[in-house]
Amino acid sequence: MSATATSAPKSNADDSSSGDITDAVIRFAGNSQDGIQTIGGFLAKLAGRSAREVMTYMTIPSTISGGASIFQVHLASGEVLSSGDEADFLFAFYQHSYDAHISSLRDGGILIYDSDHVTPDLEDKRVRQVGVPITSTTIEALGGSAKDRGKNILVLGLVTALFQLDRSKLVSLIEGQFKRKGEDVLRNAMVAFDAGYAYQIGDLHGESFNLKAGAAGDTDHVTTDGNTALALGLIAGGVRFGAAYPITPWTTIMEHLRSELPKHGGLFVQTEDELAAITMALGMSYAGHLSMTGSSGPGISLKMEALGYGTMAELPLIIVNVQRGGPSTGLPTSVEQSDLMQAIYGSHGDAPRVVLAPINVEDCFHVAVEACKLAKQCSAPVFILTDQALATRIEAFPEPDLEQIVIEPTLATETRDENFVPYPLDGETRHAPPGTKMAGGKYPVVTGLEHDAWGHPNGSPEMHQKMMDRRRNKIIKLADDYPVSEVFGDDSGDVLLVGWGSTWGPIREATIRAREKGLAYSSMSIRHLNPLPNDLGDIFAQFKHVIVIEMNDRGMYGYGQLATLLRAKYADPRIISITKTDGLTFKIKEILQRVETLIS
């Protein structure tokens, strides 16, 4: 099946002359305590209400408070697939913001800097420089006691005027956000917003950039980040219990579930450590619930022993890994896809399990729902591999059809008859949770020792082989019911770009750019990583080059982790690899240049 390659989002390449634009990448650079995330959050929500696509990107400093921080918003009336290679507009709050980010502004882009704090290089003719006394204007507008708190909202006012955004929608969003914090806070916010909105940016000579709304008119898209979407997907899929330990960037999922699950009669527990977390979740699964745990990098390593127990005892469990830069403490707030092999092969012994990876924020919801379905179907652990980029960035998408999707969990404690066999050699796992009466009078003991069909310890060579086959084959079978893999572009051609996870956007955008140049590029992102879909071989056969793009290291033998797996499965020398581990998402031109070098 192939989707149509629509035209790429147009960057406003016609320099920064005023008028209608369809696409803008705006970077706000300041300190984390200035609330620049708030500006980005409002703009993202506005986009969701105005049929504009949006994707955000932010960096969170590793310090507890303060520290340099950026928030980048990519707004467009067409499809937004990446947070943008370069910024069209840069708002610099401090000298260090200017120094660190001026190179991210494209040629001819517009720098708007706080003239109270920043002295730009006046000789730099590469960009247009516009000074606005952001700090002093905020202090003037709000009066002394607030100092410069509120300059983020003042900048939001500036942006609203500059891009002719829908003022009334933004005002209602601001009201919605600040009303809860009290009348004074709301009043100050409105004063700051109006002061920014009314500010005449002298150097721009009244220019403005009308960022057009999409053709659909008003919409009510959801705007949220990947971690929130994933948490909601788990609830929709039937997860009511779980346990975890806090670690960046996983933590917001557990915060969300801790607050939300009680509404659904469930419970999420913060445990003393990662080992207790997965163990407690397994206890909840054993007790008859579909339960979950999650973590990032180091935390997942700690869970590995108990994860193997989940495979051995055949208990359903969802385990989320919000990947970050590793190894060890590594790059806690940067993106990487280096835990794929761990997700598939981690834990001692042969412990097969399912591994899924969402490709964008909306998909985080749907993959979570599917993970729940598969975990119950095969009664085994299911990994969801997301990453730091997906976890924190905001995107707009239509609300899922909840009535169709939502699964209400049940507790299956009906009496089991005399013929109860938990692990039949040729059938599905039948777990009898505690509380279940056993009509035959014999109660089951679930074990991590190798066992026979009744769960009784049995380490005979023959039984170990049979049970290994059983645990493997039930996972392999899941691939029979996968949806047909989707190829973006034509079904055959010169180059097939293959990715997984959050590289979906940049890979898709790179494909569009290449096709615009007349190149026969197609692309696909694999969402089911273990077991792999059955149709990949047929798809690969239609291309001269199959290039796997991933954010991990080329390893000992020159191939990234997915590329290694695909080469092992298909023994196809056309499968080659592009990898990197710089803690940043792929840029479009980076992909295109490296592909070109590789195949020329």
Added chain:
Amino acid sequence: MDSANTTAEPEKLTKKALTADHPTWCPGCGDFAVLASFYKTLEKLQIPQEKIVTIAGIGCSSRFPYFVNSHGLHFIHGRALPLASGVSLSRPDLHVFAFGGDGDGFSIGGNHLDHAARKNVNLTYVIMDNFVYGLTKKQTSPTSPLGFKTKTDPTGAIDQPVNPMKKLVYGGATFVARTHATQVKHMMAMFERAIKHEGFSVVEVLSECVIFFPGAFDQANPRKGGEFVTIEEKKWDGTPEDEDRHDVSDNSAAFALANEEWPGRFGVYYETDRPTKNKLEQRWIDDMQKKVGDASTADLLKQRFAAMK
């Protein structure tokens, strides 16, 4: 599968019904008596068989679940308590028991013990303490006395042993008792009180490993020339002799008992009534459910999505 539901009469729980595989322990192992006492206590209390859950980690004594005909789970080394906590917190209708030894409980699982105690999860934990690693054939355990010669301390143990009673009281366990595997009546009395206690109840049973640490607990065994001294608890009868009796709700008194010279006294060191995590979480769940009324999952998710528009 439902057929048996209608025919099920409440059956009397017997020792016979609770008996499963014959234990694989060495002849003479103290754990046999622990198992027998557990059967008898359950028989006395008549807990519905399907509601009993026995959970253990790894070790000789952690084989326990195989020997009890109830729902059971044999887990990985040191993690029986968080597993049992997950069962208890998500299924308040069950009677959850965890079993294990000194290595499983005080060494590899030591941190979990502190936190299960602190959280006061409603379950009963029986620690069969033999002062030695038996399954792996005589290495030093966290309760091995100083000077005890093992394969990992050939010149005698040099690390200060854990004081189980102190660790448990300090950790926040709400029922802490100590008994001896040769004293069946006392052991049963401790089990019964532990099971009836609402909260995290722990019984340490000195249970001799006849192979790797024979005679370890003889000093508290009258049949071996020792003395089994029990704790006299306060009767609150206002008599002068009551002054000297132990107040189980006084944790300083519990520490004082725990500091007594080996072999010390047996009985309830500490018992207090503190809300369980089960209760506190359920209170929150009930409040939240009251707030959302009869909204369905889809309704609640729609509300969440609406807030993000």
